[in-house]
Amino acid sequence: MSEFQLRELHDTEFPVPAEFQDNIAITSLSRIYNWSRRSSMWPMLFGLACCAIEMIATAASRYDTARFGMEVMRASPRQADLMIVSGTVTKKMIVPIVRLYNQMPEPKYVLAMGACASGGGPFKEGYNVVSGIDQFLPVDVYVPGCPPTPQALINGLIALQKKIDGQSLANLDDVPWYGVGPSDPVPIPVLAADIIDPRQMELIRQQAERTAAGVGAARALPQAALDRVQIERARAAAAKGGTTAIAAKSSAPSEPVDEAIAAARLARRMEALARKRAKDAQQ
DSSP states (O other), X not given: OTTOOOGGGOOTTSOOOGGGTTTOOOOOHHHHHHHHHHTTXXXXXXXXXXXXXXXXXXXXXXXXXXXXXXXOOBSSGGGOSEEEEESOOBTTTHHHHHHHHHHSOSSOEEEEEHHHHHHOGGGTTXXXXXXXXXXXXXXXEEEXXXXXOHHHHHHHHHHXXXXXXXXXXXXXXXXXXXXXXXXXXXXXXXXSSSEEOGGGHHHHHHHHHHHHTTSOOOOOOOHHHHHHHHHHHHHHHHHHXXXXXXXXXXXXXXXXXXXXXXXXXXXXXXXXXXXXXXXXXXX
16 A cells, blocks of 8 residues: 555646545546556557567566566557557558557557567668558557567556646547547558558549649658648538538438538548647647
């Protein structure tokens, strides 16, 4: 019981006498919520390459991740809230990785361990290697190294805990899983002659049409431009769905309304995602 320190939960706005600080804590709901999550993070147990050996060493008795509440590695994604991508991500493996990520419950986090998971590493130019897991999944913490040492991974876990501490229940950009409606799953990549991201199908179609017309291949839009395009399309779909719902209320009232609500939710989610990416870029 002596190891359980309530002092880290105290709010300085409401001081607690020193003789009661081990038994009483006065704090905010967001702080105790974040404290409970950061102190019970369950990583998902899977490894991809040599970084997995360092992850296993981190979980062993010498480095004792039980100090951070992370010693319980789960083999089921439905019981895990932290995905440690440890090793080289091949185009064949990105499909089950995204599927596992979609099966994890919210709130969930992704830690890219090593140079390969962060940007492709020494195999970046390989035909079968994905140049960074962040091309398909949102990454919260990057741990550099080839491979990183257990100390580096522990530093990444502490950085993730600090990020969780800074989240607020009052800001839906920090806790999008409490937003409107269920969270949308990440589209599973299509493994064909090359890996295809379904989110870029419209851009691929436009480039194919331009190439077929002899105009030449169009430059790929940056992610920020793609976000703006998706936001504008969602707004247009929401406006169109609302008009359709009013006109067709007598014949089919449920389906157009559902489409309008879904489009409005998508627009709000994309706006929150754009704000979050801009905030992360400033940091």
